[in-house]
Amino acid sequence: MSSAVVVRRARSRSSPGRFDSSRRTRPRVEEGQRPAGREEEEEKGDAASALPDDMLLEVFRRLPPPTGAVRCGSVCRRWRRVVSRAAGLPAPPRHFGFFRNHGPSPLPPFVPTAGVSLGLGFLPVSPACGVVLVDCHGHHLLLRELGGHRATELNLLVCNPLQKTFERLRPVPTSGHIVSCCTVVPGEGAEFRVLVLLFGQTSPSFYVLIYSSASSAWEVATGALKRPLKPQHGPSAVVGDVVYRLQSDVAPKCILSVNTAKATLSAMPLPNAEMPLYAGNNWIGKTEDGRLCFFAIREPLLLVTWVLESPRKWTQQEPLALRPLMTPATVGDLHGMKLSAKIGDQVSNGCKLVSFGGFCEATGTLFFVVADRVVSLDLKTLKMERLWHNDDEARPLGDLYPYEMVAWPPALKDLVNPLVKA
Numbered sequence: 001m002s003s004a005v006v007v008r009r010a011r012s013r014s015s016p017g018r019f020d021s022s023r024r025t026r027p028r029v030e031e032g033q034r035p036a037g038r039e040e041e042e043e044k045g046d047a048a049s050a051l052p053d054d055m056l057l058e059v060f061r062r063l064p065p066p067t068g069a070v071r072c073g074s075v076c077r078r079w080r081r082v083v084s085r086a087a088g089l090p091a092p093p094r095h096f097g098f099f100r101n102h103g104p105s106p107l108p109p110f111v112p113t114a115g116v117s118l119g120l121g122f123l124p125v126s127p128a129c130g131v132v133l134v135d136c137h138g139h140h141l142l143l144r145e146l147g148g149h150r151a152t153e154l155n156l157l158v159c160n161p162l163q164k165t166f167e168r169l170r171p172v173p174t175s176g177h178i179v180s181c182c183t184v185v186p187g188e189g190a191e192f193r194v195l196v197l198l199f200g201q202t203s204p205s206f207y208v209l210i211y212s213s214a215s216s217a218w219e220v221a222t223g224a225l226k227r228p229l230k231p232q233h234g235p236s237a238v239v240g241d242v243v244y245r246l247q248s249d250v251a252p253k254c255i256l257s258v259n260t261a262k263a264t265l266s267a268m269p270l271p272n273a274e275m276p277l278y279a280g281n282n283w284i285g286k287t288e289d290g291r292l293c294f295f296a297i298r299e300p301l302l303l304v305t306w307v308l309e310s311p312r313k314w315t316q317q318e319p320l321a322l323r324p325l326m327t328p329a330t331v332g333d334l335h336g337m338k339l340s341a342k343i344g345d346q347v348s349n350g351c352k353l354v355s356f357g358g359f360c361e362a363t364g365t366l367f368f369v370v371a372d373r374v375v376s377l378d379l380k381t382l383k384m385e386r387l388w389h390n391d392d393e394a395r396p397l398g399d400l401y402p403y404e405m406v407a408w409p410p411a412l413k414d415l416v417n418p419l420v421k422a
Contacts, residue, residue: 285361304316
């Protein structure tokens, strides 16, 4: 395995639809020769342009965020400046919505919860193969391309659905290795890093591969495992340069910690939850001040949180009762809930009715899957909101990938046409 691989992307010089930047002039119209209706249009345009900035802001404040203000910001430079620099705009939703993996679809569909639809149709992916989501942090999605001919290599894509940009990473050979972790680490602006963790199938060794968009290269570090570790697909959290991956379904139950700056691997024990841990009843995330936290659902529907105060020292927080928050308006009637045959079969086989679905690090929002419904919980306000109802009986819900909202008020770089056209 080479220590560095450089990816060179060819850029097309052709620019179909490019506007001519040469100066253009309009034909002079003599008095009395104005086309019919032109005076009314000019009067309306002049009236809008004559409004001072404070009056424009009052109009923007009465528009539903984020779509109203973002659309206004795309009209002209002045309106964009007013939107981007103005304070007091109505608070937007906590997130745009969430992506999810859906087997029949070659591209993971998006569930909008803020009035803006995002899609992945701009990705150059063959419908015969498709892609699956493996991670989402910030505004970056990490996807793995599928296909039988790619069974011995890892083919990854990183994309930003807001900007409609993507980058295809150089394939990583995986023959003789097990993929344990794939995580995208957001950087400054459009920069990012990708972490891939491989375990040897025949030897107790590991490989840490880190891709940097700034250098378009992979860096590889290797080491010996002190104890056997079995890879498991689980939630991840990014705290600074450290990526945490939860392993609670296989022995030993722990949290893998990878320092992407030093390319080191370690494992830390889970807090003493005093309850059986299985897929769905525990999760990890990040606190507002940038500390790792661990969530678990105890019976009867108690949300318990631990915060990592120092290495290997967990502090339990006050438990939160979820049942009073789960009103019929948010999750329906938990006692008389009608389940589809597929979901009902899962519940009867040991799966709980309420399970974790995802976590939005930027806003501290937990996502729960309640049978065939998706609800969110704002850990600041303790407000629970019903987001979506899954009516696909043959496809029960799995992990969700929340897509966080842009900074508000939006910056000039966030007011881009792809968001308006989406």
